[in-house]
Amino acid sequence: MTIMDHGDWDLSEKGKNDAERHREKIDEHIRKNIKDAIAETPIITDRKGKKVKIPVKGLRDYKFVYGTNKKGQQGGVGQGEGKPGDIIERIPKRPKGSGPGDDRGGAGQEPGVDYMETEVDIDYLIKIMFEDLGLPWIEEKTKAQQLVPKGWKFETISKVGVESRVHKLRTMKEAIYRTSMYVREIMEETDCSEETAHKVLVQSQGDIERAISYIKTNTVDESIPSGDIYIEDEDKRYKQIEEDIEIHSNAVLICMMDISASMTTQKKYLARSMLFWLNEFLKKEYEFVEVRFIVHTTSAKLVSEEDFFYKGESGGTSCHTAFDLANYTIDTEYPLNEWNVYCVYISDGEDFNTDRTIESIKEMLKKEVNMLAYTEIQLVDKAGHGYTTFNQFELMNAIIENFKFPVQKKKHETIFLKNNDLRFLATIIRGKEHIYPALKWMLFEKEKK
Numbered sequence: 001m002t003i004m005d006h007g008d009w010d011l012s013e014k015g016k017n018d019a020e021r022h023r024e025k026i027d028e029h030i031r032k033n034i035k036d037a038i039a040e041t042p043i044i045t046d047r048k049g050k051k052v053k054i055p056v057k058g059l060r061d062y063k064f065v066y067g068t069n070k071k072g073q074q075g076g077v078g079q080g081e082g083k084p085g086d087i088i089e090r091i092p093k094r095p096k097g098s099g100p101g102d103d104r105g106g107a108g109q110e111p112g113v114d115y116m117e118t119e120v121d122i123d124y125l126i127k128i129m130f131e132d133l134g135l136p137w138i139e140e141k142t143k144a145q146q147l148v149p150k151g152w153k154f155e156t157i158s159k160v161g162v163e164s165r166v167h168k169l170r171t172m173k174e175a176i177y178r179t180s181m182y183v184r185e186i187m188e189e190t191d192c193s194e195e196t197a198h199k200v201l202v203q204s205q206g207d208i209e210r211a212i213s214y215i216k217t218n219t220v221d222e223s224i225p226s227g228d229i230y231i232e233d234e235d236k237r238y239k240q241i242e243e244d245i246e247i248h249s250n251a252v253l254i255c256m257m258d259i260s261a262s263m264t265t266q267k268k269y270l271a272r273s274m275l276f277w278l279n280e281f282l283k284k285e286y287e288f289v290e291v292r293f294i295v296h297t298t299s300a301k302l303v304s305e306e307d308f309f310y311k312g313e314s315g316g317t318s319c320h321t322a323f324d325l326a327n328y329t330i331d332t333e334y335p336l337n338e339w340n341v342y343c344v345y346i347s348d349g350e351d352f353n354t355d356r357t358i359e360s361i362k363e364m365l366k367k368e369v370n371m372l373a374y375t376e377i378q379l380v381d382k383a384g385h386g387y388t389t390f391n392q393f394e395l396m397n398a399i400i401e402n403f404k405f406p407v408q409k410k411k412h413e414t415i416f417l418k419n420n421d422l423r424f425l426a427t428i429i430r431g432k433e434h435i436y437p438a439l440k441w442m443l444f445e446k447e448k449k
Contacts, residue, residue, distance in 0.1 A: 136444040162236025172239035251340040258347035260317040271346040300325040323360035349394040373425040
C-alpha cells in the first residue's frame with residue numbers, strides 16, 4: 001500500500017471555512033425571515049419528523065458545473081468517443097417578450113432568484129424565535145411550588161447505616177481526631193514518644209488502659225507500623241440517600257378558540273398557527289407548565305390538544321361561554337393562590353352577546369390572573385376591505401370601549417394594546433405576517449442576568 005504525505009492542507013481548511021460560512025449565511029437568513037417561515041409553513045397540520053422546510057433565497061447548494069474553463073476549452077462528461085462537428089443538442093431561441101402571461105409559455109426576461117431549501121428542526125426555530133423571551137408576570141407564590149424529583153443525592157451524614165454507604169473521608173477524619181486525643185492522653189500518662197503511643201493504641205484496639213499497661217510492662221509490639229490508625233465503630237460515618245428535588249412554581253396556560261361558522265378555514269388556520277407556536281414554545285421553555293384547551297361555538301368544552309389543533313366545528317358564536325368555562329376551570333382546578341394562570345383567547349370578533357362576554361372577561365380579570373391576552377382575526381382582501389360579516393359584533397371594539405389600554409402601538413399594519421395594571425393584552429391579526437409579532441407581544445423579554 002502506498003502512503004502519500006501531503007504537507008499542505010490549506011485547501012482542506014479552506015473547504016471547511018467555506019462550509020462554515022455557508023451554514024452561517026443560512027442561519028442568518030432564517031433569523032431575518034423567521035416570521036415568514038412560520039407563517040408560510042403548514043406545520044400545524046403535519047408534525048411528522050418535527051422538521052420545517054424553508055426556502056433560502058440567494059444561496060445555492062455546492063455542485064460541480066461543467067463548462068468553459070479559463071483557457072476557453074469546453075469540458076464535460078459523456079460516453080463514447082465524439083467526432084469533430086457532431087451536434088449534441090440544439091437549443092431553440094426563445095421568442096422575444098416571452099415570460100409570465102405569455103401565451104407561448106416559457107420564462108420571462110426578468111432575472112430569476114436563486115434559492116435552496118433547507119430543513120430546520122422545530123426546536124431550533126423555537127430557540128431563535130423566542131431566545132430572549134419568556135412568560136410575563138410569573139410569580140413565586142406561597143403555595144405555588146411543585147416538588148419535582150431530580151434523582152437521588154447523598155448529602156446527609158449520620159452515625160448509623162450500612163457498610164456499603166460508609167463515608168470514607170468523614171470516617172477517617174473522625175478516627176484521626178479521636179486518635180490524636182488518645183495519643184496525647186497516653187503520652188501524658190507514660191511520658192512515651194508519639195510513635196510508641198500510636199503503636200500501643202493500635203495494639204490495644206483503642207483501649208487506653210490496655211495501651212498504658214503495654215508500655216508499663218514493656219510489651220509494646222514494635223512490628224506495628226507507626227502510621228496505622230485504629231478505626232472504632234463510633235468513628236464510622238454513613239451517607240444517607242435522599243430524593244433530590246427541585247421547586248417549581250405551578251403555571252397553567254388556558255388556550256381558548258372560537259370554532260364557529262364565521263371562523264373560516266383561513267381564520268382557523270391563523271388562530272391554530274399562533275396557538276400552536278405558543279404551545280410549542282411553552283413545552284420547550286418551561287417543563288412544568290400545564291396547557292388546557294377550550295373551544296366554543298354557542299357552548300364551550302375542554303378538549304385534547306389533538307382535537308384542538310386538528311378538528312373543527314360550525315355553529316353560532318357565544319364568546320362568553322369560553323370565558324365562563326375558563327373561570328370555572330380556574331376556580332375548581334387552578335386556584336390563584338397556588339397557580340400562575342395565563343389565558344389566551346382567539347376569535348374573529350363576532351359574538352351574539354358581547355355585553356355578557358365583557359362581563360365574563362371582567363370576572364376573569366378580577367381574579368387577578370397573571371395574564372389575559374385577546375387576539376382578534378380581521379382578514380382583509382386585496383382592496384383592504386375586511387372579511388368580517390357582522391361589524392356590530394366585533395368584540396375588539398367592545399373591549400376597547402370597556403377597558404383602558406395606556407400602551408397602544410401601531411406596527412406591522414395592525415395594533416397592539418396593553419394594560420399593565422390589569423395584565424390585559426390585545427392585538428389584531430390581519431394576515432399570516434402578523435403571527436410572529438403577535439406571539440412576541442404576549443411574551444416579554446427576560447431580565448438580563
